Structure formats: C-alpha cells, structure tokens
Amino acid sequence: MVAAGFVDFEITWRAEVYAGAPQSSSAAQFGTLGINFRARKARDEAEWANAVAALTCEL
Amino acid sequence: MTAKVDTALPGVSRGIEGLDVDGLRRAIQEEYALVAAEPERDFHFHTGRRLAAIVGYDEEWLDGVPEATIASFAGTGNPFSLGALMPGEHVVDVGCGAGIDSIIAARMVGSTGSVIGLDMTPAMVEKARAGAKEAELNNLDFRQGLAESLPVPDGWADVVISNGVLNLFPDKLAGLQEMARVLKPGGRLQIGDILVQKAVPEKGKQDINLWKG
Numbered sequence: 001m002v003a004a005g006f007v008d009f010e011i012t013w014r015a016e017v018y019a020g021a022p023q024s025s026s027a028a029q030f031g032t033l034g035i036n037f038r039a040r041k042a043r044d045e046a047e048w049a050n051a052v053a054a055l056t057c058e059l
Numbered sequence: 060m061t062a063k064v065d066t067a068l069p070g071v072s073r074g075i076e077g078l079d080v081d082g083l084r085r086a087i088q089e090e091y092a093l094v095a096a097e098p099e100r101d102f103h104f105h106t107g108r109r110l111a112a113i114v115g116y117d118e119e120w121l122d123g124v125p126e127a128t129i130a131s132f133a134g135t136g137n138p139f140s141l142g143a144l145m146p147g148e149h150v151v152d153v154g155c156g157a158g159i160d161s162i163i164a165a166r167m168v169g170s171t172g173s174v175i176g177l178d179m180t181p182a183m184v185e186k187a188r189a190g191a192k193e194a195e196l197n198n199l200d201f202r203q204g205l206a207e208s209l210p211v212p213d214g215w216a217d218v219v220i221s222n223g224v225l226n227l228f229p230d231k232l233a234g235l236q237e238m239a240r241v242l243k244p245g246g247r248l249q250i251g252d253i254l255v256q257k258a259v260p261e262k263g264k265q266d267i268n269l270w271k272g
C-alpha cells in the first residue's frame with residue numbers, strides 16, 4: 001500500500017463471506033475472509049516519505 | 060504526487076512469475092460474464108441480495124437499484140461502511156461488475172457529483188449501463204478497461220471504491236498505483252476484498268483455477 005503511494009492503511013472488518021456458498025471453493029483451505037480496508041493517498045512527497053520511513057526499524 | 064516505487068519495501072512484488080496473465084483474464088471474464096447473464100446459477104461465492112445482507116448493505120441503499128443489478132452483485136465487502144460519500148464528490152469504482160456500487164455511489168454524491176465505473180468484462184459493462192439507465196442516473200458513466208490502466212484522468216477522483224476485485228489483479232502494485240494516480244492528493248481508498256490467512260504455495264499462484272475460486 002505504501003509503495004503505491006498510500007498512507008493510513010486500516011482493515012476495519014473481516015468475515016467468512018464464502019461460508020455456505022453454493023459451490024465449494026478454496027476459501028476454507030486458505031482461511032479466506034472478506035475484508036473492508038481503507039487508506040488515503042499521501043497529500044505530498046513529505047507525507048509519503050514519512051510513511052516509508054515508518055516501515056523500517058532497527059534490530 | 061506520484062509515489063516513487065521502491066520494490067525493496069516489505070511485501071512489494073510485481074506480478075506472479077509464470078502466471079498466464081491473458082489466460083487468467085479470459086477465465087475471469089468467462090466467470091463474470093456468467094454472473095452477469097445467469098446470476099441464479101451456483102457459484103463458489105454468494106451473490107445478490109443474500110450477499111448484500113452478509114456484507115452489511117443497508118436496505119435503504121438498495122432502494123431503486125434495479126433487481127437485475129442487485130442479482131449480479133458479487134463483492135466481498137462493503138466500501139460504503141468505510142466512510143460516507145459526500146454530495147459533489149467524484150468517485151471511481153474499479154471492477155464495477157453489474158454496477159450496484161456505482162449506482163449506490165451515484166445516489167450518494169448526487170447530481171453535482173460524478174461516478175465512473177470500470178470493468179474489463181463487456182457483459183458486465185453492458186449490464187451496468189442498462190442498470191444506470193433504468194435507475195435514471197445521469198451522473199454515472201461506465202467504461203470498459205483494465206484496472207492496471209484506468210481510463211480516468213490523473214487526480215480526478217475524491218474516492219476510489221472497489222469490491223472483490225483487487226485480489227484478481229495479476230499485478231497488485233500496478234493496480235494500486237493506478238488507483239493512486241486517479242486520486243487527488245489526500246483522496247480516499249475504500250475497498251472490500253479478501254484476506255488469505257494461510258500462505259498460498261508458489262505453484263498455486265500460477266493455478267488459474269485457484270485464482271477463480
């Protein structure tokens with residue numbers, strides 16, 4: 001998400017949306033859930049650079 | 060602002076090596092042409108009003124949406140639960156399918172707003188246009204195209220919505236970059252999609268049947 005230019009990524013909801021579907025699928029095999037997520041395009045290069053910097057950490 | 064992509068960032072990849080991208084797109088188009096033409100068939104996902112209830116759509120949003128449009132709904136989440144669309148806003152619906160979310164969005168932004176719905180499956184675009192005509196909406200335009208090259212000007216949109224489509228992009232970074240390109244600085248991304256909790260084996264990522272379901 002950050003690499004594409006977004007900030008403030010947040011998953012707000014998850015649910016088993018494939019449960020009980022008419023045909024079987026690989027959803028159960030891989031624990032597939034439906035989700036809602038949001039993010040915001042960075043306002044400028046500085047905001048984006050801060051988001052990139054926040055991804056790194058020191059060990 | 061155009062992000063300078065750093066492919067060394069965690070989790071960044073450019074597509075799947077060995078994946079037949081054209082074959083994948085054909086398979087997806089065939090599947091969703093069926094959802095457009097025969098939504099009552101059995102699929103590996105729920106459809107229609109039942110699905111809309113599962114993902115939490117308000118009944119009020121569906122008032123006035125043509126039944127044929129609702130019947131072909133095949134999303135995986137609820138972009139409208141992530142924030143209100145305001146009157147006058149510009150919205151792009153990536154992978155709009157039969158147009159249910161585009162029609163709901165067009166109502167929310169009103170006559171001073173505008174919505175562009177995009178889908179790569181001709182049968183879906185045709186059905187979406189019919190639905191918009193039946194709903195008598197003039198602030199809504201449907202276009203055929205790929206998510207990786209959206210036919211929308213730079214910085215046009217206040218909001219990009221999408222529902223159950225991002226997971227089908229062969230190159231997710233390219234798709235997300237396109238969404239960023241069409242958004243204004245500070246513009247919102249409101250997405251319904253899927254989350255896979257167990258890792259898919261590398262060989263499985265080349266299996267088109269696995270992509271489809």
